[in-house]
Amino acid sequence: MKRWVATTTAILMVLSMVLLAACGKDSSNAMAEKQVLNVGYITSEPPALDPLKGTDEISDLVMRHVLEGLVRLDENGNPIPGIATKWDVMDGGKKIIFHLRDAKWSNGDPVTAQDFEYAWKRMLDPKNAAEYAYQLFYLKNGEAYNSGKAKAEDVGVKALDDKTLEVTLESPTPYFIPLTAFHALFPVDKKVAEKNPNWGTDAKTYVGNDPFLLKTWVHDKKIELVKNPNYWDAKNVKLTQINFPFIGEEQTEYQMYVSGSLDMSRNVPPDLAVGLIKEKKAKIIHQPALYYYIFNTKKKPFDNVKIRKAxxxxxxxxxxxxxVLGQGQTPATGWVPWGIRDFNQNKEWVQTHAPYIQPKANPAEAKKLLQEGMKEEGITQLPDITISYNTNEGHKKIAEAIQQMWKQNLGVNVKLANTEWKVFLDNLTQGNFQVARYGWVPDYMDPMTFMDMWVTGGGNNNAKYSNPQYDALIKQAKATGDQKVRMEAMHKAEDILARDMPVAPIYNYTQVYLLKDYVKGVEIEPDGSFTFTHAYLTEK
Structure with a gap:
């Protein structure tokens, strides 16, 4: 999450899961004989299908259909049994005992508590340098192990036996159990991963435990999933296959949908979206996700806060x-987007503070700050400025618009550079950019999923931002289960983000999507992710 977002629009549901049956579930429609779903969703090669390495929404989409964690989430975002049938919360929320069901990996191995212990410690192992290791810092000694200050056996996760997993947390964490539905906390078949570290790169070696199996992975072309007959709830899985062709062009995907080659399309051409919505041929929904530009705070000129603000x-x-967009998006007013709640004030986070950012540009103040920043840097001319984005028509249009705004409002010449998704992510991780477009989907439905990204040294802190006061506030929020203390600390932290501006929030996401009337039971989870586990096709 969830994750870097590959496209300009992503799917939303503000705190509930819904069934996307074009006219609702219709039991009068007979089931189609062929239960094969063709989905336009993936635009380019998923960077990774191993929980250790996946950080983006495309990798997450596939992993959520071939791997299952301790819990799933219901329509209200609450945890329901996954591999765990039940759990006991003790010691004021600092200890949790998960009881596992009888389940199998796709190679026939039993899914055990040892697989979870192994996977979580593998994520934390400093040798693996996992970007999502910080999502397991909630475990006792999790961060200490990751930083080389503790041993693996000190970490607060232990298999008491094959079916019992004991978890000990540093502090009570209200969202930890739902967090186990996130792919970074999925299990890994210990025997397989120890024998072959690259097990997750090929369909022939891939081992999963979810409703579907990875049948085919033709790199840069397609992924095909088939129903897992050994899944513990296989009787409620109706689809026999899901096909994900990799479609780089939105217009091509739209034509495939119109021609009947696709049953669903998530990437609607922006120039067609508004008309399709008016004609009720497309749907639009909101997502608790943010589109923003990130500044590389370690590279000039964006190491200067006044220049970033300008x-x-x-x-x-x-x-x-x-x-540019015209699909119901709203200007971002801060770092935490719409759809995320303040659990102390019991209202949306964006409604609990004055806007940090105004929707209209302020050229006069921008020019003033730019001149002050350049004076501080001792320069009279800025170096070449380049906006980086992954190949996508929507990203291109936004970048072109901002390029013109920066020229008009600041007098700055800006270049544009696009690369395919995997290369783009690699460049971000390596710091090979000045300004880059980002999108972030929540890993769990709490403001912390947006706020802890920017702690010093954070796995997804590609801005390389660092502020000790900010770090202390996030640490304070994580050290307690008191929602008042947590929320107030995060509000103060967001004040600091607005002051330091390592990122420039731009808009809150919406998604336009197309779905054939005969497709039923597609679900949208609270974070806006599509799930096809209970989807099925009726007669056309």
Whole structure:
């Protein structure tokens, strides 16, 4: 999550899962004889299908259908049994005992508590340098082990036997049990991973435990999943196969949908979206996700806070959502987007504070700050500025619009550079950028999933931002289960983000999607992710 978002729009549901049956479930429609679903969703090669390495929404999509964690989430975002049939919470929330069901890996091995212990410690192992290791810092000594200050046996996860997993947390964490539905906490078949570290790169060696099996992975072309007959709830899985062709062009995907080659399309061409919505041929929904530009705070000129603020102030967010996108998006007013709740005030987070960012550009203030920043840097001319984005028509249009805004409002010449998704992510991780487009989907439905990204040395902190005061506030929020203390600390932390501006929030996501009337039971989880586990096709 969830994850870097590959496209300009992503799917939303604010705190509930819904069934996307075009006219609702219709039991009068007979089941189609052929239960094969063709989905336009994946635009380019998933970077990784191993929980250790996957950090993006495309990898997450596939992993959620071939791997299952301790729990799943219901329509309200609450945990329900997955591999764990039940759990006992003790010691004021600091200890949790998970009781596992009889389940099998796709190679016939039993799924055991040892597989979870192994996978979590593998994620934390400093030798693996996992970007998502921080999601397991909630475990007692998790961060200490990851930083080389403790041993693996000190970490608060232990298989008491094959079917019992004991988890000990540093502090009570209200969202930890739902977090185990996130792919970074999925199990890994210990015997397979120890024998072959690259097990997750090929369909022939891939081992899963979810409703579907990875049948085919033709790199840069397609992924095909088939029903797992050994899944513990296989009787409620109706699809026999899901096909995900990799489609790089939105127009091509749309034509495939119109021609009947696809049953669903998630990437609708922006120039067609508004008309399709008016004609009720497409649907639009909101997602608790944020589109933003990130500054490399370790590279000039964006190591200067006034220059970062100047570039942010020069963006007309209202023009972007209305004139470039026009699909119901709203200008971002802060770092935490719509759809995420403040659990102390019991309302949406965005409603609990004055806007940090105004929808319209402020050229006068932007120019003033730019000049002050350049003076501080001792320069009279900025170096070449480049906006990096992954190949996508929507990203291109946004980048072109911002390129013109920065030229008009700041007098700055800006270049554009696009690369395919996997290369783009690699460049971000390596710091090979000045300004880059980002999108973030929540890993769990709590503001912390947005706030802890920017702690010093964080696995997804590609801005290389560091502020000790910010770090202390996030640490304070994580050290307690008191929602008042947690929320107030995170609000103060967001104040600091607005002051330091390592990222420039741009808009809150929506998604336009197309779904054939005969496709039923597609689910949208609270974080906006599609799930096809209970989907099925009726007669056309």
């Amino acid at each position: 570039f942010s102030l020069a963006i007309d967010r209202e023009a972007i959502v209305k004139d």
